[in-house]
Structure formats: C-alpha cells, structure tokens
Amino acid sequence: MSFLKLTNISKSFGENMVLQDMNMAIKEGEFVSILGPSGSGKSTLFHLIGGILLPDKGEVYVNKQQITGQKGYISYMPQAPSLFPWRTVIENVILAQELKGQKDKQKGIEMLKKAGLAPFINAFPDELSGGMKQRVSFIRALLSSESLLCLDEPFGALDEFTRLEMQKWLLSIWEEHKRTILFITHNIDEALFLSDRILIFSQRPANIIKEVKVPFSRPRDPELWFHPDFLRLKKEIYYLLQNQEGNL
Structure with a gap:
C-alpha cells in the first residue's frame, strides 16, 4: 500500500516544462532515493509534495489523503x-x-x-x-x-569521510524510527548504500525512466561499496545518467 502517491503530476514555469505526467508511489517506512541530471526538477518535486508549489495538473496523496497544495504534511531538510x-x-x-x-x-x-x-x-x-x-x-x-521526510541533498556539502559517517548515522536512526524517506542525491554510491529503491529521472521535462530495487540486506556496512554487485549496479546507473546528461 502506498504511503506517498503522485498521480500525473506536471509542472512548468512559463514555457519551461519541468515535470510531465509523473507518477510515483512510496510505501510506508521505505527509503527511496532520487537520482537525475542537474536541473531535472528534483527539488521542484519536493516543493510540490510540500505544498509550496501547485502542480499544473495532477494530485499528491499522503496516507490516502489528497494534500495537493497543502502545507504541513511533510518534514523537509534542505x-x-x-x-x-x-x-x-x-x-x-x-x-x-x-x-x-x-x-x-x-x-x-x-x-x-x-x-x-x-x-x-x-x-x-x-x-x-x-x-x-x-x-x-x-x-x-x-x-x-510528520511521517514523511524529504531530504534534499543533505550531505552534498560535506567532505567524503564526514559524509560516510553521516550516512551510517542516518541509517542507524532510520532503522530505529522507520520513517518514510524520500532522498535527493547526485551521488550514486550514496543512493545504493542508503536506499531500498532508486528512482532515476530523465532530463526535462522529467519523468521516471528507471526504478532500481537495491538488493542488499540490512544493516549495511561500508564494505558493501566494494562488492561486485554494488559496482555492477553503480556502473549501470552511471551510464544511464551519463546518457541523460549528454542529451541536455
């Protein structure tokens, strides 16, 4: 059963279409990361979920309640x-x-x-x-x-070792409280290490072009980064994102 559900969400700014007919479903307690080209509308999506912006069309639901354009239903961390x-x-x-x-x-x-x-x-x-x-x-x-946490690249400005410590800390806290997390990142390693699923966005107008189910058991250890399956998935996602960046 979906805790967060987006149906046919479209958003433009003037003639610039950012999101087009996007559908998304997140289960309660799930940790889902979003990867995509720069400027593909990832932060815009959070603003739509949080009610800061109104979609041109489409609806947002949290726990079966329609919350399109309403504030106070998510916790947001920039x-x-x-x-x-x-x-x-x-x-x-x-x-x-x-x-x-x-x-x-x-x-x-x-x-x-x-x-x-x-x-x-x-x-x-x-x-x-x-x-x-x-x-x-x-x-x-x-x-x-709020039961839904939207985290917008929270570790992007940290150095590599501090970032890893924060990732491990975040997982320990999440595994204790099991809040539903939607997490934006540009870091493939981070997405694979943290997530249950990864949603990959296309270039603008953005849509979900691939869903990656992360197959690794929890709790997770940083040694996972060197596992052959981890490296295989990283390579697959890298080339997919590179293709999207190349089409900009």
Missing part, C-alpha cells in the same frame, strides 16, 4: 542546515514543535545525546562543524510529527 544562529542547538531542534504549540525539550536532548552532541546542547550553530549542523538539522526534522 542541503544547507538552515539553523537559526541566535538559537542554541536545543532551541533549533524543538523549533518545529514550538510552531505547532508543542515542546518536548527532553526528547530533543535525548536524541542529541544519541547523536554524540551532548556537549553542544546549549551551544550556538557557529560552534559546530558541518557534520554536527547536519545532525542537528536532521534531528529537528525527525522530531516533527
């Missing part, structure tokens, strides 16, 4: 951590709850401790490293009441 510099770490973490008239500071503190951020609970964002800021931003998203 590439930049987007932390308020004048608020402490714990104050940033509980911000979404405050906006809904709720405040569970203790739960936020417990999650920060699990994330290895106990010494920084009352620190300000400029005292944190890039990886720490991303952990704070993700915990803030996780503490929201």
Whole structure:
C-alpha cells in the first residue's frame, strides 16, 4: 500500500516544462532515493509534495489523503542546515514543535545525546562543524510529527569521510524510527548504500525512466561499496545518467 502517491503530476514555469505526467508511489517506512541530471526538477518535486508549489495538473496523496497544495504534511531538510544562529542547538531542534504549540525539550536532548552532541546542547550553530549542523538539522526534522521526510541533498556539502559517517548515522536512526524517506542525491554510491529503491529521472521535462530495487540486506556496512554487485549496479546507473546528461 502506498504511503506517498503522485498521480500525473506536471509542472512548468512559463514555457519551461519541468515535470510531465509523473507518477510515483512510496510505501510506508521505505527509503527511496532520487537520482537525475542537474536541473531535472528534483527539488521542484519536493516543493510540490510540500505544498509550496501547485502542480499544473495532477494530485499528491499522503496516507490516502489528497494534500495537493497543502502545507504541513511533510518534514523537509534542505542541503544547507538552515539553523537559526541566535538559537542554541536545543532551541533549533524543538523549533518545529514550538510552531505547532508543542515542546518536548527532553526528547530533543535525548536524541542529541544519541547523536554524540551532548556537549553542544546549549551551544550556538557557529560552534559546530558541518557534520554536527547536519545532525542537528536532521534531528529537528525527525522530531516533527510528520511521517514523511524529504531530504534534499543533505550531505552534498560535506567532505567524503564526514559524509560516510553521516550516512551510517542516518541509517542507524532510520532503522530505529522507520520513517518514510524520500532522498535527493547526485551521488550514486550514496543512493545504493542508503536506499531500498532508486528512482532515476530523465532530463526535462522529467519523468521516471528507471526504478532500481537495491538488493542488499540490512544493516549495511561500508564494505558493501566494494562488492561486485554494488559496482555492477553503480556502473549501470552511471551510464544511464551519463546518457541523460549528454542529451541536455
């Protein structure tokens, strides 16, 4: 049964058609990544799911409820951590709850401790490293009441080793809470390492040209990156994306 469902979604900006007749179905608790050429409408898709933009046609459903153009049904994490510099770490973490008239500071503190951020609970964002800021931003998203998390290249600005640590941390948190995640990335290794399925977008106007079911069992270990089946899938996806980029 689909938790997130998109039916015949199209979106254009003036004469520029970005998404055309897109259909998508995500199961509850599933981790699905999106790969595609730059500018293929991946972030636009998130804005449509989140109600920031209205589609020209088509409908968005979450848990069988039609939410097209409505806000408040997803938790969104952009590439930049987007932390308020004048608020402490714990104050940033509980911000979404405050906006809904709720405040569970203790739960936020417990999650920060699990994330290895106990010494920084009352620190300000400029005292944190890039990886720490991303952990704070993700915990803030996780503490929201929405069951669908849309993560837009959250690790794109991190160095390789910090990125790997964040990927492992994200998987550990996801396996504990099993929230439904839709994850945008340009990194094939990252998509294969994290996901249950990968959806590959075409160039504009974007549509899904291939679905890759990731065959590896969980929990996952970084040694998986050197497995022959991992490398075979990586090569297959690479050439498919290269072909799309070449057609731009």
